[in-house]
Amino acid sequence: MPLPALPASNTRRGALQHGLAATALVALPALWFGPRAGQPAERRLTPSQTEGPYYPVRLPDDHDADLLRSGARRYQHGQPTWLEGQVTDPAGQPLRGAAVEIWQCDHNGRYHHPGDGNQADPDFQGFGRVSVDAQGRYRFRTLRPVTYGGRAPHIHLKVKLGSRELLTTQVYVQGEPRNERDMLWRSIRNEADRAALTVPFEPVSDGLLARFPIVVAA
DSSP states (O other), X not given: OBOOOOOXXXXXXXXXXXXXXXXXXOOOOXXXXXXXXXXXXXXXXXXXXXXXXXXXXXOXXXXXXXXXXXXXXXXXXXXXXXXXXXXXXXXXXXXXXXEEEEEOOOTTSOOSSGGGTTOSOTTOOXXXXXXXOTTSEEEEEEEOOOOBTTBOSEEEEEEEETTEEEEEEEEEETTOGGGGGOHHHHTOOOHHHHHHHEEOEEEETTEEEEEOOEEOOO
């Protein structure tokens, strides 16, 4: 079934809406706790990780779902990537009203942040925010993350519900050899937690696709 277009408040242009609607959403994997006596099984909460030093000091004027366009500028570097998923509670119910944010470095490993010298490519938006749809789904257009300063490629992600921050974490690339040398990735001792944050970036017709399901306690 084609994914409905995101709410208009999350998109800058009809073309992006069309691209979002045209990409089919397949079933998202879920990690489960074992059932408790007399209770239904619950989904494993998505592990948290540090926010890091480069969360925006001030949100950019343009902070929609398409990080590959900033105003009238189009980003031409790196591997274009869709990052998509569903935000649910441990019972599997969509978390309506939630907002998902992502931020990451450009293809040269630079962030839009004074702590990194504000040296990121101006054509790369670098930060995006969307509200989930009625089924809890979100989708961003960005680039495959790259390594910098000893870090494995990753995308920072945050989930908010109103004024509350429910989750801050990082998304890693499955099969990336630098993962094993990354201090934060190696600090995830539980194999199921590590698997929850490390997902395939698979080829599709217009770049790569990474599916990242999110489970949070509201």
